[in-house]
Amino acid sequence: MHQEKLTGYVNSIETELERYTDAEGEWSGLVRAMRYSLEGGKKIRGVLALAFCELCGGELEKALPLACALEMVHGYSLIHDDLPCMDNADLRRGKPSCHAKFGEANALLAGDALLTLAFGAIADSSLPDAAKSRAVSVLSAAAGYKGMAGGQFMDLKYEGTRIGAGTLVQLHSLKTGALIRASAVLGGMAAGAGGKTLAAIDRYAEKLGLCFQIVDDILDRTADAEELGKPAGNDEKNAKNTFVSFYGLEKAEEMAAGLSREAKEILNALDGNAGFLLWLTDLLLERRK
Amino acid sequence: MHQEKLTGYVNSIETELERYTDAEGEWSGLVRAMRYSLEGGKKIRGVLALAFCELCGGELEKALPLACALEMVHGYSLIHDDLPCMDNADLRRGKPSCHAKFGEANALLAGDALLTLAFGAIADSSLPDAAKSRAVSVLSAAAGYKGMAGGQFMDLKYEGTRIGAGTLVQLHSLKTGALIRASAVLGGMAAGAGGKTLAAIDRYAEKLGLCFQIVDDILDRTADAEELGKPAGNDEKNAKNTFVSFYGLEKAEEMAAGLSREAKEILNALDGNAGFLLWLTDLLLERRK
Numbered sequence: 001m002h003q004e005k006l007t008g009y010v011n012s013i014e015t016e017l018e019r020y021t022d023a024e025g026e027w028s029g030l031v032r033a034m035r036y037s038l039e040g041g042k043k044i045r046g047v048l049a050l051a052f053c054e055l056c057g058g059e060l061e062k063a064l065p066l067a068c069a070l071e072m073v074h075g076y077s078l079i080h081d082d083l084p085c086m087d088n089a090d091l092r093r094g095k096p097s098c099h100a101k102f103g104e105a106n107a108l109l110a111g112d113a114l115l116t117l118a119f120g121a122i123a124d125s126s127l128p129d130a131a132k133s134r135a136v137s138v139l140s141a142a143a144g145y146k147g148m149a150g151g152q153f154m155d156l157k158y159e160g161t162r163i164g165a166g167t168l169v170q171l172h173s174l175k176t177g178a179l180i181r182a183s184a185v186l187g188g189m190a191a192g193a194g195g196k197t198l199a200a201i202d203r204y205a206e207k208l209g210l211c212f213q214i215v216d217d218i219l220d221r222t223a224d225a226e227e228l229g230k231p232a233g234n235d236e237k238n239a240k241n242t243f244v245s246f247y248g249l250e251k252a253e254e255m256a257a258g259l260s261r262e263a264k265e266i267l268n269a270l271d272g273n274a275g276f277l278l279w280l281t282d283l284l285l286e287r288r289k
Numbered sequence: 290m291h292q293e294k295l296t297g298y299v300n301s302i303e304t305e306l307e308r309y310t311d312a313e314g315e316w317s318g319l320v321r322a323m324r325y326s327l328e329g330g331k332k333i334r335g336v337l338a339l340a341f342c343e344l345c346g347g348e349l350e351k352a353l354p355l356a357c358a359l360e361m362v363h364g365y366s367l368i369h370d371d372l373p374c375m376d377n378a379d380l381r382r383g384k385p386s387c388h389a390k391f392g393e394a395n396a397l398l399a400g401d402a403l404l405t406l407a408f409g410a411i412a413d414s415s416l417p418d419a420a421k422s423r424a425v426s427v428l429s430a431a432a433g434y435k436g437m438a439g440g441q442f443m444d445l446k447y448e449g450t451r452i453g454a455g456t457l458v459q460l461h462s463l464k465t466g467a468l469i470r471a472s473a474v475l476g477g478m479a480a481g482a483g484g485k486t487l488a489a490i491d492r493y494a495e496k497l498g499l500c501f502q503i504v505d506d507i508l509d510r511t512a513d514a515e516e517l518g519k520p521a522g523n524d525e526k527n528a529k530n531t532f533v534s535f536y537g538l539e540k541a542e543e544m545a546a547g548l549s550r551e552a553k554e555i556l557n558a559l560d561g562n563a564g565f566l567l568w569l570t571d572l573l574l575e576r577r578k
Binding site: 022080105146 | 438439456
C-alpha cells in the first residue's frame with residue numbers, strides 16, 4: 001500500500017517534470033541534457049513535498065509544482081557537483097553523468113537552466129501569490145550561499161583537511177540538509193499549514209537530512225559500485241570529511257539509528273496517521289542506489 | 290544632469306547589492322567571489338529597471354530589488370561564460386575573471402549562488418505578492434533555456450559554423466536580448482505600468498538589445514584591449530558568429546544606427562519626457578568598456 005503510494009507520487013512528479021520543458025527549437029539539445037539529468041533517482045525531495053502536503057490535508061496538485069522545482073534544483077546540483085572542476089564524477093545513478101554524455105559546456109548550461117526553471121515553475125503555478133513568494137524565498141535560501149551552494153563550498157574548502165564535529169555537521173546541514181528541509185516544509189506550506197506545524201516538519205526533516213547523509217557516508221564505505229550506482233570509496237579517494245572518517249563505522253551507525261528514531265517520534269507527535277511517512281523514513285535510510 | 294542621475298542610479302544599485310550578502314561565516318570565501326563579480330561594469334540592466342520605473346511614475350525603492358536581481362543574474366552569466374569549458378576568458382572588465390582569481394570550482398559556485406540569490410531578492414522584497422510572482426516568472430523565462438541560457442547554448446553550438454541571418458538574430462535575442470528586455474519591463478512592472486506601456490517598453494528594449502550586441506561585435510573588431518577591458522579580436526579567434534562576420538563592418542554600423550533611431554522613436558512616443566532614457570540609449574551605444 002505504501003509502496004503503491006510512493007510509486008504514484010514518483011510517477012506524478014516524472015510526468016509533471018516533462019511538461020516544464022519544450023524540446024522544439026534551437027535549444028532542443030539543451031533540453032535533452034536537462035531532461036536526462038531529471039531521469040531516475042528516487043525523487044526523494046519531490047516525494048517529501050507531496051507527502052507533507054497530503055499529511056497536512058492539502059491537495060497534491062498544489063504541491064506538484066513545488067515538488068518539480070525541488071527536483072530541478074536537486075538535478076542542477078548533481079550536474080554541477082559532478083563536473084571535472086568539482087567532484088569529477090563520470091558516473092551518476094549507474095549512467096554517464098551529464099557532462100560525460102553531453103560535454104562540459106552543455107552540462108554547465110543544463111544545470112544553470114534547471115536552477116532557473118525551478119523558480120519559474122513556482123511563479124507560474126496556481127498557488128496563491130503569497131504562497132509563491134514564500135516558496136521562492138524558502139527555496140532560494142535553501143539552495144543559496146547560506147544553504148546548498150555554501151555547503152558544497154565548505155566541502156571543497158575542507159577536502160583533505162581534518163575538521164571538527166561541529167563543522168562537519170554544519171557542512172552537511174548546508175550541503176544536503178537545507179534542501180531536504182525545504183522539501184518537507186514546502187509541502188506543508190502548499191497545504192497552508194500553520195507555523196507550529198511547519199516548525200515540527202522542519203525539525204523532522206533536519207533529523208532526516210543528517211541521518212540520510214550519515215547513511216550515505218556509510219554506504220560509500222561499505223557498499224559496492226553496483227549497489228551505489230556510482231564508484232564506491234569515492235569519499236576516501238577524494239579525502240572528503242565524512243561521518244565515517246570522523247566517527248568510524250560503528251559510531252556512525254549508532255548516530256544514524258538515533259536520528260532515525262527521533263525523526264519518527266516527531267512524525268508521530270505531528271499526526272497519528274503518519275504511516276506512509278514513517279515507512280518512507282525507514283525506506284530512505286536503508287540501502288539506496 | 291543626466292550623468293548625475295546615472296551615477297545616482299549606479300550608486301544605489303551598488304550599495305543595495307552589498308546588503309544581500311552576509312560575509313560572516315563559513316561561506317565568506319564564496320561571498321567574496323560573488324561580490325567580486327558584481328563589482329564594476331556599467332550596471333546597464335539595473336539602471337534600465339530604475340529608469341523605466343521612474344519613467345512610469347513608480348518609486349525607485351520598488352525597482353531596486355529587481356535591479357539587484359538583474360545584476361546578479363548578469364553577474365552569474367559572466368562568471369559561467371568565462372569558465373574554461375565555455376569562452377575560457379581570463380580577463381573581464383580589466384581584471385582577472387572570477388575563476389582566474391578564485392579558482393574554477395569557486396567561480397562555478399559563485400555563479401550558482403548569485404543566480405539563486407536573484408530570485409530570493411525578488412521574493413524577499415517589499416513589492417506586492419502578485420508583482421513578485423510576475424517578476425520571478427519574467428526573470429526565469431528571460432534567463433532560462435528559452436532565454437539567456439538557450440542563447441549561450443546556441444552560441445557554443447554554432448561556433449565555427451556559418452549560420453543564417455535569422456539564426457544569428459535569434460541567438461543574440463536569446464543570449465543578450467532577453468535579459469535586457471526583462472530589465473526594462475521589470476522596471477515598468479515595479480511602477481505598476483499597464484500592458485500597453487509594458488509592450489512598448491519591451492519593443493524599445495528589443496531594439497536596444499540587438500543594437501547593443503551589434504555595437505559589441507563592432508567593438509570587438511575595431512577597439513583595442515585597453516578600450517574593451519578584455520582582449521580584442523576574441524570573436525574572430527573563437528570563430529564566433531557575429532554581426533560583423535556576417536554583414537561586414539559597414540553594414541553592421543548602418544544596422545546599429547537604424548535600430549538606435551527606432552528605439553528612440555519608441556521612447557518619444559511613450560513619453561514626451563524621456564530625456565534621460567534618450568541620453569542613456571545614445572550612451573550605451575557609444576564606445577563602452
